[in-house]
Amino acid sequence: MGIRKIDLDRCDGCGICIEACPMDVLRYDTGLRKAFIKYLADCQACLLCEMSCPVNAIYVSPDYERRIPVPIYY
Amino acid sequence: MISQNKPDIIDADIVVIGGGIGGHTFSITAKEKNPELKIIVVEKATAGKTGPSALVGGRYQGFLIETDDFDKSFQHAVEEDDYLCDQEKVEDYLNYSGNVFRSLERWGVKFIKKPDGQYDRPLSRGYHSGMLLDGGGIPNMQALNDYARKIGVVFLDRVMITDLITRQNQVVGVVGFNVRDGQFKTLRSRIVVLATGMTRFKTIQPGHRNDTGDGYAMAYRAGAEMGGFDSTHHNTYGARWEVGPGNNLYVGLGGYFLNALGERFMHKYHPELAERAPFVWLSPSFCIERMERRAPPIYLDLRHFTPDKIETLWQSVPYAMTRYERAGILKNNKFVELIEYTPEGPRPMPCGVVTGRGYESKNISGLFAVGDATSQKGAGGLAAAAVSGVIAALSAAEKAKVTPAPEVDMEQASELKKAAFSPLERQDGVEPSHVILAVQEAIHPYSVAIIRHGRRMEKALKEIETIRDNLLPVMHAYDSHYLMLANEARNMVICAEMFLNSALERKESRLGRLREDYRDMDNVNWLKYIFLKNEKGRMKTWAEDVPIDKYKLKPKREKVLHPFWKIVDGLGYKNTVEEN
Numbered sequence: 074m075g076i077r078k079i080d081l082d083r084c085d086g087c088g089i090c091i092e093a094c095p096m097d098v099l100r101y102d103t104g105l106r107k108a109f110i111k112y113l114a115d116c117q118a119c120l121l122c123e124m125s126c127p128v129n130a131i132y133v134s135p136d137y138e139r140r141i142p143v144p145i146y147y
Numbered sequence: 148m149i150s151q152n153k154p155d156i157i158d159a160d161i162v163v164i165g166g167g168i169g170g171h172t173f174s175i176t177a178k179e180k181n182p183e184l185k186i187i188v189v190e191k192a193t194a195g196k197t198g199p200s201a202l203v204g205g206r207y208q209g210f211l212i213e214t215d216d217f218d219k220s221f222q223h224a225v226e227e228d229d230y231l232c233d234q235e236k237v238e239d240y241l242n243y244s245g246n247v248f249r250s251l252e253r254w255g256v257k258f259i260k261k262p263d264g265q266y267d268r269p270l271s272r273g274y275h276s277g278m279l280l281d282g283g284g285i286p287n288m289q290a291l292n293d294y295a296r297k298i299g300v301v302f303l304d305r306v307m308i309t310d311l312i313t314r315q316n317q318v319v320g321v322v323g324f325n326v327r328d329g330q331f332k333t334l335r336s337r338i339v340v341l342a343t344g345m346t347r348f349k350t351i352q353p354g355h356r357n358d359t360g361d362g363y364a365m366a367y368r369a370g371a372e373m374g375g376f377d378s379t380h381h382n383t384y385g386a387r388w389e390v391g392p393g394n395n396l397y398v399g400l401g402g403y404f405l406n407a408l409g410e411r412f413m414h415k416y417h418p419e420l421a422e423r424a425p426f427v428w429l430s431p432s433f434c435i436e437r438m439e440r441r442a443p444p445i446y447l448d449l450r451h452f453t454p455d456k457i458e459t460l461w462q463s464v465p466y467a468m469t470r471y472e473r474a475g476i477l478k479n480n481k482f483v484e485l486i487e488y489t490p491e492g493p494r495p496m497p498c499g500v501v502t503g504r505g506y507e508s509k510n511i512s513g514l515f516a517v518g519d520a521t522s523q524k525g526a527g528g529l530a531a532a533a534v535s536g537v538i539a540a541l542s543a544a545e546k547a548k549v550t551p552a553p554e555v556d557m558e559q560a561s562e563l564k565k566a567a568f569s570p571l572e573r574q575d576g577v578e579p580s581h582v583i584l585a586v587q588e589a590i591h592p593y594s595v596a597i598i599r600h601g602r603r604m605e606k607a608l609k610e611i612e613t614i615r616d617n618l619l620p621v622m623h624a625y626d627s628h629y630l631m632l633a634n635e636a637r638n639m640v641i642c643a644e645m646f647l648n649s650a651l652e653r654k655e656s657r658l659g660r661l662r663e664d665y666r667d668m669d670n671v672n673w674l675k676y677i678f679l680k681n682e683k684g685r686m687k688t689w690a691e692d693v694p695i696d697k698y699k700l701k702p703k704r705e706k707v708l709h710p711f712w713k714i715v716d717g718l719g720y721k722n723t724v725e726e727n
């Protein structure tokens with residue numbers, strides 16, 4: 074669900090996306106000094122990370138990856 | 148008993164749990180009223196940036212007393228809840244709404260205006276027209292957050308509160324942990340405000356998955372009287388893509404639904420409002436279409452939207468529009484594809500801590516609940532959360548001044564820590580996401596919460612009890628992030644129990660509570676609220692009369708086939724869930 078990639082060539086490790094993410098999907102790699110995707114399964118495709126990244130390093134896709142049972146299909 | 152300051156205890160006059168719009172209007176109002184107060188807002192994500200208030204569909208259902216019709220709005224609010232609302236709170240909501248709206252503007256929130264300077268208030272769902280947040284929720288929640296910080300409200304982000312600390316029916320503090328480093332926190336406070344929003348059991352649609360009913364569950368564990376869990380709302384969203392929000396705008400601007408045969412159908416179920424019917428009417432209509440084998444799929448059709456409508460959507464729900472573009476549904480600024488739609492899983496509403504007119508708990512002193520965390524607030528959504536935050540702050544700020552410094556029993560705090568941290572102590576076990584999926588599988592079927600029957604709800608309750616007894620005790624967290632998920636799962640299990648126990652208690656049909664086995668709306672015997680409480684570890688539910696005699700509007704005291712079922716019968720539909 075959601076976040077597809079963080080372009081490591083672009084990411085300068087500012088950490089803005091990490092603070093923006095409501096679901097705590099993103100964390101900071103102290104070695105690389107960049108953001109990375111740690112808990113992908115919890116991404117809700119809200120786009121907050123992508124929209125707040127000053128260097129356009131993130132891409133989020135709106136397709137479902139996790140099965141969520143929903144009413145009229147169940 | 149420890150009352151001296153210890154380094155791991157944080158002291159405050161007021162602790163607010165949750166940094167959505169209710170938490171913000173509360174803390175700003177209390178701070179402006181009494182600048183001496185130390186107010187700490189604790190948020191498990193980032194206050195003002197995340198959570199439903201920031202990720203809304205952009206409609207603010209404000210009421211302006213100077214121009215709008217009080218009596219009509221009052222009547223609609225009461226009728227939308229089939230007379231089960233607190234009419235005094237509806238009245239307060241309408242009376243305060245205009246002032247709160249102006250305050251929001253003073254605090255930096257911007258609403259879209261037309262060229263003539265009037266607020267743009269396009270038609271919306273139901274009988275309401277809403278103002279539109281300029282740029283959607285995100286910049287406006289950010290503005291509120293900036294203002295709150297400027298006047299000295301303190302924010303503690305990435306801390307999940309797990310429990311309330313109480314002493315002789317008085318709240319004295321909270322415990323929680325930092326979701327990034329796992330550090331345990333104890334906050335001692337004269338007043339605690341639950342602004343923790345609702346739960347939709349992490350169903351589809353971006354925006355609400357921080358809200359896992361934590362406030363409901365911690366209040367329940369602490370012994371607060373809870374109410375309203377018998378009613379569930381089900382918004383409708385994209386079934387294949389993480390698209391939306393903006394439902395009210397889509398139908399307000401003329402979007403419509405098609406069934407599997409390509410036919411529009413909502414006018415049959417609600418001849419007056421059709422697609423603009425309230426969610427409590429819309430989602431059961433989708434389900435009847437399914438029972439009649441004309442769904443799934445159901446589609447939302449926006450292909451006829453003209454450029455001016457597309458422009459309004461970009462202005463008010465920009466993130467939703469980006470998602471439509473990415474899914475290939477919107478191309479060159481035109482909707483080119485139908486959007487497969489479904490009701491979402493159950494969202495108990497309006498439910499939460501039972502509070503009086505000042506939004507203080509009926510039985511736990513010093514505990515306030517605002518926004519989606521309180522059982523009654525006069526209306527729903529952003530505006531009601533904002534207004535309830537302001538009303539609560541006016542009395543809480545006074546109370547904080549006269550409440551003596553609280554004492555926290557550190558043994559109680561450490562017991563609460565043990566319960567919250569147990570998944571981290573275990574070496575192995577069940578993943579929280581498995582528990583969450585099991586809860587969803589038990590309560591998400593349309594035949595459990597939307598089209599109800601006692602047998603099916605009892606079966607779902609058994610499943611939830613099995614999850615409670617067999618899975619929760621062996622849940623395992625690898626780290627502090629998973630510990631957050633584990634505590635969310637624990638809270639969702641309690642919320643599912645609260646919903647099913649309350650829904651089973653009500654033996655009649657009403658909006659948000661339609662039963663196949665009790666199809667009458669019974670205003671003779673069931674003009675009642677359903678309450679519940681934790682009594683020595685057991686969930687006790689009971690029904691109490693709505694004090695209708697003291698209210699302005701009274702329904703006819705009769706028992707009649709519910710108007711929704713009357714329409715379904717009139718259409719000649721005979722299929723029941725059992726036959727599918």
Ligand SMILES: Cc1cc2nc3c(=O)[nH]c(=O)nc-3n(C[C@H](O)[C@H](O)[C@H](O)COP(=O)(O)OP(=O)(O)OC[C@H]3O[C@@H](n4cnc5c(N)ncnc54)[C@H](O)[C@@H]3O)c2cc1C
Binds near residue numbers: 165166191198205353
């Ligand atoms: C996708 C979506 C679209 C919507 N669109 C509209 C709309 O267009 N118009 C409208 O009027 N309403 C809309 N609503 C409803 C509206 O968002 C809510 O009714 C309103 O925002 C509730 O505000 P609140 O302050 O009560 O809580 P919320 O905004 O839900 O905030 C609760 C906060 O508490 C935090 N929290 C929860 N538990 C804990 C814990 N244990 N510890 C610490 N923090 C915690 C959460 O992270 C969250 O930030 C929408 C809701 C959703 C989900």
Ligand code: SF4
Binds near residue numbers: 079089130
């Ligand atoms: S916001 Fe962008 S640049 Fe900053 S850490 Fe995230 S990905 Fe990197």
Ligand code: SF4
Binds near residue numbers: 076094096115118
């Ligand atoms: S899309 Fe939302 S939930 Fe997913 S990583 Fe980005 S900010 Fe987090």
